[in-house]
Amino acid sequence: MTERANGAPLDPSPDLSVSLGPIVLDHPLVDASGTFDLLEYARRYDGDYFADFPYAAYVPKTVTVDARTGNPAPRVTETPSGMINAIGLENPGVRAWIARLGEWAHLRQPVIVSVGGNEPEQYAAVVAALDEYLDAAAPGAAPSIQGYELNISCPNVSSGLQIGADRAATAEVVGACREATSRFLLAKLTPNVRDVTEIGAAALDAGADGLSLINTLKALVLDRDTLKPFLGNRTGGLCGPAVKPVALRMVAEVAQAFPDTPIVGMGGVATGLDALEFIACGATAVGVGAANFTAFEAPQRILAELREELAARGFASAADARGVALSS
Amino acid sequence: MTEAGHTHGDHSQWAETSHCRVAAVRHFGAFAVLELIAPRVARRAAPGQFVMVTVPGGGSFLRRPISLFAAHADRISLLVEARGGGTERLTRLDVGDAVEVAGPLGSAFPTEDVSNALLVGGGIGCAPLQYLADELSAAGAHVTACFGFRDFRSARAAGAFTIDRLWVATEDGSVGRAGTVLHLLAALDVSPGTTVYACGPTPMVAAVQRWTFAEGLHGYVSLEAHMACGTGSCHGCVVDTARGKLRVCAEGPVFRLDEVTP
Ligand SMILES: Cc1cc2nc3c(=O)[nH]c(=O)nc-3n(C[C@H](O)[C@H](O)[C@H](O)COP(=O)(O)OP(=O)(O)OC[C@H]3O[C@@H](n4cnc5c(N)ncnc54)[C@H](O)[C@@H]3O)c2cc1C
Ligand SMILES: Cc1cc2nc3c(=O)[nH]c(=O)nc-3n(C[C@H](O)[C@H](O)[C@H](O)COP(=O)(O)O)c2cc1C
Numbered sequence: 124m125t126e127r128a129n130g131a132p133l134d135p136s137p138d139l140s141v142s143l144g145p146i147v148l149d150h151p152l153v154d155a156s157g158t159f160d161l162l163e164y165a166r167r168y169d170g171d172y173f174a175d176f177p178y179a180a181y182v183p184k185t186v187t188v189d190a191r192t193g194n195p196a197p198r199v200t201e202t203p204s205g206m207i208n209a210i211g212l213e214n215p216g217v218r219a220w221i222a223r224l225g226e227w228a229h230l231r232q233p234v235i236v237s238v239g240g241n242e243p244e245q246y247a248a249v250v251a252a253l254d255e256y257l258d259a260a261a262p263g264a265a266p267s268i269q270g271y272e273l274n275i276s277c278p279n280v281s282s283g284l285q286i287g288a289d290r291a292a293t294a295e296v297v298g299a300c301r302e303a304t305s306r307f308l309l310a311k312l313t314p315n316v317r318d319v320t321e322i323g324a325a326a327l328d329a330g331a332d333g334l335s336l337i338n339t340l341k342a343l344v345l346d347r348d349t350l351k352p353f354l355g356n357r358t359g360g361l362c363g364p365a366v367k368p369v370a371l372r373m374v375a376e377v378a379q380a381f382p383d384t385p386i387v388g389m390g391g392v393a394t395g396l397d398a399l400e401f402i403a404c405g406a407t408a409v410g411v412g413a414a415n416f417t418a419f420e421a422p423q424r425i426l427a428e429l430r431e432e433l434a435a436r437g438f439a440s441a442a443d444a445r446g447v448a449l450s451s
Numbered sequence: 452m453t454e455a456g457h458t459h460g461d462h463s464q465w466a467e468t469s470h471c472r473v474a475a476v477r478h479f480g481a482f483a484v485l486e487l488i489a490p491r492v493a494r495r496a497a498p499g500q501f502v503m504v505t506v507p508g509g510g511s512f513l514r515r516p517i518s519l520f521a522a523h524a525d526r527i528s529l530l531v532e533a534r535g536g537g538t539e540r541l542t543r544l545d546v547g548d549a550v551e552v553a554g555p556l557g558s559a560f561p562t563e564d565v566s567n568a569l570l571v572g573g574g575i576g577c578a579p580l581q582y583l584a585d586e587l588s589a590a591g592a593h594v595t596a597c598f599g600f601r602d603f604r605s606a607r608a609a610g611a612f613t614i615d616r617l618w619v620a621t622e623d624g625s626v627g628r629a630g631t632v633l634h635l636l637a638a639l640d641v642s643p644g645t646t647v648y649a650c651g652p653t654p655m656v657a658a659v660q661r662w663t664f665a666e667g668l669h670g671y672v673s674l675e676a677h678m679a680c681g682t683g684s685c686h687g688c689v690v691d692t693a694r695g696k697l698r699v700c701a702e703g704p705v706f707r708l709d710e711v712t713p
């Protein structure tokens with residue numbers, strides 16, 4: 124901290140802005156894909172949600188090339204300190220998705236589109252369709268889509284192989300998308316692997332600009348009456364506070380292995396201190412997922428708490444706190 | 452009622468958190484009616500809508516969906532059955548306790564142009580029907596209710612209701628007529644054009660649906676689903692309908708009887 128030239132008191136409010144690769148964020152918090160629908164928030168809010176949008180960037184639910192109806196019910200339930208879901212990437216497909224972009228074109232914050240698929244070509248087709256649309260769109264006709272997050276880590280789609288558990292498959296998906304776009308590319312990693320840095324290396328070598336992690340942990344919940352799998356998909360993905368220590372460990376491993384790489388850390392963030400812990404483990408930005416389900420105002424609260432945590436510890440900026448857990 | 456008049460519109464949903472106090476509690480066995488001071492919820496509410504309730508005391512990660520049992524002036528009431536850890540905690544709330552709710556959420560029962568209404572409920576599914584009966588009666592409709600319960604224990608809920616023409620059946624015959632709501636329906640003399648409103652366990656809803664169509668009537672049903680957000684974001688609560696997969700928390704919980712296959 125430096126004192127101002129005129130000797131005025133130091134501004135106690137830390138600088139929250141961070142750079143996620145080329146994307147400048149007002150603060151480190153973004154929503155985790157699939158847990159926050161901007162238009163649904165806007166229509167359940169008294170004010171102008173676009174003006175009051177709490178996240179620094181918007182990550183919508185994963186989009187695939189064709190429409191998906193998702194998994195049979197039930198799809199969600201609570202678990203100790205968290206929840207399990209098996210939504211199955213329900214989405215209208217990229218064409219229908221693009222057709223609705225005008226409804227939220229006036230969002231000021233940058234958008235990172237989460238992209239899913241079964242084959243490399245399907246991922247690349249989504250990215251290409253969006254890039255093509257954006258390049259042709261009139262100014263103001265579409266939100267500010269500045270990057271893609273490749274969801275190679277959803278545990279709830281029965282494509283057999285989980286792409287993000289295999290180095291070669293990861294490289295193929297990332298490589299195909301790298302050819303399709305010059306926009307910022309994140310690869311979203313699964314925790315369901317032996318070594319998350321192996322997959323991270325494969326993604327970065329194939330052209331990813333950064334990494335986000337973790338997606339959910341593959342898990343099983345039984346119906347307490349029948350002792351059969353509770354979810355319609357049988358297995359699902361575990362998230363929420365229960366997974367935070369696993370997520371922190373993996374973010375730290377990735378940050379240590381790839382020190383200058385932009386990282387979006389997530390998994391169980393429910394408070395500002397949780398978010399600071401991810402930054403301390405090397406995250407550039409922090410995703411908030413299931414905590415969105417606990418209160419409409421969760422993002423605003425977590426952001427206020429993060430600001431207080433940074434100030435209370437004397438950090439002049441969020442960037443200053445990055446990686447402090449990693450140095451001995 | 453300006454906002455409540457737009458029953459199927461999303462603009463009648465409101466997801467910001469209301470910090471409320473418990474104004475009154477009445478117990479009926481394992482059930483409790485919680486009266487909460489929640490002016491902004493009450494003002495917008497319509498029958499059939501629900502709130503997401505934060506389980507007090509921590510320990511529960513997700514909020515619980517609970518129907519509006521009544522709404523008057525600055526108050527809303529909830530009828531809660533202690534079924535698991537969260538609802539058990541809610542039934543133990545006391546006067547003066549703080550509780551957080553978000554709502555009203557979801558679609559409402561259409562009530563316009565209804566002169567004869569038949570309300571059919573099973574178990575805790577009866578909860579949204581008190582508020583519906585209040586609104587229909589206030590609008591001058593003729594309201595009859597048939598409620599079915601499993602046994603004496605679950606029939607305790609009936610004590611919470613104030614509906615003039617209310618018929619009760621229990622499967623074990625301990626209260627009211629022995630049998631199910633279907634037995635009550637069979638004994639009714641139903642006027643043509645009656646609107647049927649149903650809420651209850653899936654087998655009951657399916658049977659009421661068959662009965663309604665056989666009688667040449669139409670109606671609405673409120674469905675349950677396991678929810679995470681309750682506000683349209685997670686797609687955790689979908690059901691199959693004639694309009695495709697729809698979210699119980701957003702397009703529902705109230706659907707037309709002829710568009711669902713329970
Ligand atoms: C639209 C709607 C309206 C409802 N209205 C009422 C009401 O007015 N009064 C009332 O007592 N109950 C109502 N319920 C059911 C109530 O939400 C569940 O009983 C409650 O969530 C159970 O929580 P628990 O912690 O006691 O049980 P647990 O079984 O311990 O809960 C574990 C998880 O499963 C979920 N869950 C369990 N049972 C159900 C269920 N039947 N439906 C949805 N989620 C469930 C819980 O929310 C929680 O996430 C309603 C449900 C829905 C969907
Ligand atoms: C209901 C639900 C839906 C999700 N959908 C997606 C999705 O579509 N794409 C994706 O990449 N991750 C999805 N996720 C995973 C989250 O983005 C996040 O990685 C994970 O939940 C861990 O964060 P959390 O503990 O804060 O929820 C979903 C999670 C939940 C709970």
Ligand code: FES
Nearest residue numbers: 681685686688700
């Ligand atoms: S519970 Fe999340 S969309 Fe309905």
